[in-house]
Structure formats: C-alpha cells, structure tokens
Amino acid sequence: MDDDLRIIQRVLDGDVDAFRQLVERYQAMLLTLIGNLVRDRNEREDLAQDTLLSAYVHLRSFDPRAGKFSTWLLTIARNKCLNRLKKRTPQPMEPLPQRTDRRDAADALSDTEFFVQLDRALDTLPVDQRMAFVLAEIQGLSHEQIGRIEGTPVGTIKSRISRAKARLRSLLSNTPE
Amino acid sequence: MDHEEQYERWKQSRAQVDVPDDFADRVMTSIHQTRQRAWWSVLYRVALAVGRSRIARAAAASLAVAVCLLRIGSALAIFIPR
Numbered sequence: 001m002d003d004d005l006r007i008i009q010r011v012l013d014g015d016v017d018a019f020r021q022l023v024e025r026y027q028a029m030l031l032t033l034i035g036n037l038v039r040d041r042n043e044r045e046d047l048a049q050d051t052l053l054s055a056y057v058h059l060r061s062f063d064p065r066a067g068k069f070s071t072w073l074l075t076i077a078r079n080k081c082l083n084r085l086k087k088r089t090p091q092p093m094e095p096l097p098q099r100t101d102r103r104d105a106a107d108a109l110s111d112t113e114f115f116v117q118l119d120r121a122l123d124t125l126p127v128d129q130r131m132a133f134v135l136a137e138i139q140g141l142s143h144e145q146i147g148r149i150e151g152t153p154v155g156t157i158k159s160r161i162s163r164a165k166a167r168l169r170s171l172l173s174n175t176p177e
Numbered sequence: 178m179d180h181e182e183q184y185e186r187w188k189q190s191r192a193q194v195d196v197p198d199d200f201a202d203r204v205m206t207s208i209h210q211t212r213q214r215a216w217w218s219v220l221y222r223v224a225l226a227v228g229r230s231r232i233a234r235a236a237a238a239s240l241a242v243a244v245c246l247l248r249i250g251s252a253l254a255i256f257i258p259r
Contacts, residue, residue: 019208023201031194045197052204053211111183118187138191168184 004069011059019059023052026070029139030077036122036134037081047084051077067148074141075149078131085127121171125164132157133164 004025010018030048038044054076055062062072122130128150135141135149136157143161147154197203227233 016208016212017205020201020205023204027196027200027204028194031196031200032192035194036191045200045203048200049204049207053207056208057211111186114180114183115187115190118184119191122191134191138188 005064008059008062008069011056019056022055022069026073027052029070030073032139033074033077033134034081036138037127037130038084039123043084047077047080051080054080067145071145071148074135078149081131082127117171118168121168125167129160129164129167132160133168136161137165 004022007018007021011022027048030051031044034044034047034051038047051073055073062069066072122133125133131150132146135146136143141149143154143157146157150157227237
C-alpha cells in the first residue's frame with residue numbers, strides 16, 4: 001500500500017513511466033475480474049487497458065483515506081464492465097442444464113465438462129450477483145472491500161454471494177457424482 | 178456441495194489468467210498517446226479561444242508585432258556603437 005502511494009506520488013510528480021509498475025502489479029487482478037464478467041478475450045483486454053488508462057487520467061482524484069489503490073482500480077473496472085454489459089443486446093438467459101439421469105459412477109463428470117457447466121451457470125447469474133461472487137470467491141476479497149467497490153452495504157453483498165452460490169449449487173445438485 | 182473438490186479446482190482455474198506479454202507496453206503506449214493528444218487539445222483550445230474573441234485576436238497580433246519589433250531591435254543593436 002505504502003509502495004503504491006510512493007509510486008502514485010512519482011507519477012503525479014511527472015514520472016509517467018513509474019505508472020508501469022502499477023500496471024504490472026495489478027494487470028492480472030484486473031484481467032481476472034473482467035475475464036469472469038466478459039468472455040471475449042479482446043474485449044477483456046480492451047476493458048482492462050481502458051481501466052488502467054482511466055486510472056492514470058484520474059490519478060489525482062484517488063484518495064488513499066477512502067481505501068486501497070487496488071480497491072479503487074477494481075471500482076473503475078467494475079463500472080466499465082457494467083457499462084459494457086448494459087450496452088450489449090440482452091442475450092436470452094440460457095436455462096441451466098438439468099441432469100436427471102443419475103447413472104453409475106462411471107458417468108461422473110470430467111473436470112472439463114463440470115467446469116463448462118459452472119462457467120455457463122456463472123454467465124447466467126444476474127450481473128450484481130456475478131460481480132459479488134467473483135470478487136469474493138474467485139478473487140478472495142473481503143465483504144467490506146466488495147461493499148466499497150459496489151457502493152453497497154455489506155449485508156447486501158453477503159446476500160448476493162449466498163444467492164449466487166445457491167444458484168450454482170442448484171446446478172451441482174442436478175449433476176451426477 | 179457434492180463436487181466440492183471440483184468446485185474448488187474450478188475456482189482456481191477461474192482465478193488464473195493469461196496476461197499477454199505486451200499488455201503493460203500497450204497500456205503505457207496508450208497513456209503516452211493520451212498525454213500527447215491532451216497537449217495538442219490544449220493548444221487547439223487556446224487557438225480556438227483566441228480566434229473567437231476580437232480582443233484576444235488583437236492581443237495576439239500585438240504580441241506578435243512586439244516580439245517582431247524586439248527581434249529587429251536586437252538585430253539593429255549590433256550596429257549601434259557603445
């Protein structure tokens with residue numbers, strides 16, 4: 001955190017290239033979040049690049065008292081993803097695959113097939129639930145951090161995560177073991 | 178969850194992301210381009226503002242004449258004996 005602040009100060013003092021350190025430090029985090037919300041690879045990279053560019057342009061408005069730099073970056077990325085998802089033509093929600101034929105153990109799903117089903121289930125979640133789930137379960141952020149990113153009370157975040165998990169669980173309960 | 182282990186592996190797979198080697202370069206290039214554009218945009222806006230106002234145009238012309246006269250004066254000053 002302190003290191004981030006030192007780099008930010010250098011950038012604000014005119015050392016533009018110091019920003020590269022922040023890019024290298026947070027690029028994976030951003031691409032992970034965006035990649036779990038937007039599947040297209042090019043679009044994902046564009047959004048991550050756009051997020052970092054916005055962060056650079058508005059760096060002066062970053063207030064370290066309000067939270068970590070990483071939280072601020074994720075907030076920008078979240079807003080950009082939401083804007084992008086709103087602009088898209090709404091896709092019909094694909095129904096979750098129902099598997100009722102519980103056969104023997106030899107039919108157990110392979111990781112690949114299982115992962116595809118979970119990916120599909122994740123895509124069908126409402127955006128607010130998907131965002132909270134990804135930030136908490138995949139990126140390991142605390143509920144408080146997610147609340148700051150979403151601008152939402154922690155209770156609401158917890159409820160979104162639990163609804164998302166319930167939906168994924170409903171998929172898993174319909175798959176053979 | 179019955180598939181707890183698979184679920185955990187799935188979460189790990191979703192957390193792993195390929196960062197293109199040139200990603201940071203691309204970001205830095207776009208930052209430098211934005212800075213350049215911002216600089217030209219400031220110059221352009223100043224030029225537009227000057228062009229719109231009669232007073233600003235007169236001030237810019239007066240400044241140009243003053244600079245010109247100053248340059249001529251400094252050139253002629255070489256020939257003035259001290």
